[in-house]
Amino acid sequence: MKVHEYQAKAILSQFGIPVPDGGVASTSQEVNDIIENLGGSGVVKAQIHAGGRGMAGGVKVVGSAEEAATIAGELLGAKLVTHQTGPEGAPVDNVLIEKTLSVSKEYYLAIVIDGSTKSPVIMASEAGGMDIEEVAAKTPERIIRVNVDSIVGLQPFQCRALAYGINIPNDLIRSASTLIANLYRVFEAKDCSLAEINPLAVTEDGQLLALDAKLNFDDDALFRHPDLVALRDPSQEDPLEVEASKFGINYVKLDGDVGCMVNGAGLAMATMDSISMADAMPANFLDVGGGATEEQVSQAFSILLADPQVKRILVNVFGGILRCDVAARGIVAACKETEIRIPIVVRMLGTNADEGKEILAGSGLTISLVKDLKEAASVIKESAS
């Protein structure tokens, strides 16, 4: 799960990490109040979940309350399109207004789980404020990494090694080490999948603070963080994905026109690949889950039917815990609730497959039953022409 910059900074601040003075606003009155408090100038930052805001005009320095009101007025309620949002953009419901600072140097600091060592890794770089993927690709030696032993925890010497390693000024080594330790506390306490400060700035008056921050959380740990769940902003997500998540369905919207519904993530990816090998493109990833009920299958199928980009549907069910007759009833129920009629191709195998196929055949719906993935792909190929 992702949160906004202002929410991430509020969490960092609770853990003792300095952030710029400022406030979040959704109305022109609030914008005015905050900018007055900051002494009449500041920086206005659009709050959306995607990156690339600066290049897209979502971050502006303002020199007066009037200017702040104009900029905020343009941003609030509009959609900001960045290279990460896709052409539809993301809605701006809030702006963060912060004090402008004279920055003397910018650094990069982040914590993620390192898949190869199965432990948290802290990454730091002197090349702050830049796209870190680019730094990693072109000048990997400019990023230093420290792995944390999850049982012993992060040690002070490791924080110092990171601070010295990225050439933090000598008089700030101690505060940088504390800041790194505090970021690790955030990472652990909030079950983050990513905790990133970019840039971490040193100002001309010798302060160290988080100029921008990003926190992503482990979806599997949200059950023990109701405070984080409350920060979720569904307006930043695809509406069909939000709908799917309500029913415990794994759904990701894609660009093609073949809707697909599968049980199991691996088989779902295999089905998507088979669609693309048949010269078509999948409209989505959809894993209805191992032990799905008839209602979940029906909801999942309705989500496919509700997507105007979907022109045909491929269902691939390998019955195990999910019985094929349950899946078939779910599909029929979803079709009966809508007038939409598009070609449907179904492949069913495993537990109660014959019963499932009978239900589909007797439903009065036009459904092509196929015996395996190969035949499914060739039927999809034909249906395009």
Add this chain to the structure above:
Amino acid sequence: MSILVDKNTKLLVQGLTGREGSFHAARCMEYGTNLVAGVTPGRGGTIWEDKVPVFDTVSQAVDETGANVALIFVPAAFAADAILESTDAGIPLIACITEGIPVMEMVKVKKYLEDKSTKLIGPNCPGLISPEGKAKIGIMPGNIHTPGRVGVVSRSGTLTYEAVNQLTELGIGQSTCVGIGGDPIVGSSFVDILELFNNDPDTDAIVLIGEIGGTKEQEAAEYIRKNVDKPVVGLIVGTTAPPGRRMGHAGAIITGSAGTAEEKVRSLIEAGVSIAPSPAEIGVTVQKVLT
């Protein structure tokens, strides 16, 4: 024969009296698995379905029954604790079916297991099965499997069934099929299982099914290149997945070029692995390498 589980397996199920545990334990018994004990704290002293004794703790169950494999159906919030309890009781093999264990908990479990002899399969996996020894330790449909000499290792559940079904339909039996799980941090890696198949005199060929995300398949390729002379058939799914999005499995997120399907396929080909041209052609590709 097989790897990891066989006719000598004495199975203990953690969470036996729950809905999932109960359902799947019954299927395991039907298949022929020797289910000797269940563990549910607070239910010790009862008999499950008039057949299997239930204990409050794993160590009691091990002392009384000699259980040597644990299968976990405990909810995600308590599953890491269940793994640690069986490890502490000295059980040599644990399969954890549970999906959705927080990553930071698995980081700690993994670290704890480092100097222990216990092997962990999963979490978020279908388990493992040896058809010849009638040992089904997991949630896979037993009837699609047939005894034979091909080993299957995979990060997926239903896609593994797909592969097994293709093999069985072509008359190609399996020695053991292992689902290692779809999470970013799992107990046994491809390499751990490949090593066992490579050393098993009754496994002639290996099927490896990977997916996007992480570098587990590249590590497998490196191991195969150096150590494996048996034919290996590979399939990597997720070619059509966009970067940065989670495709169901928490481990299936492309971050950087190493996680892409193309990169994984490339390293497997370099290691001499025969890549199935499509998910529909796993079985026929195995048939080719065996002849």
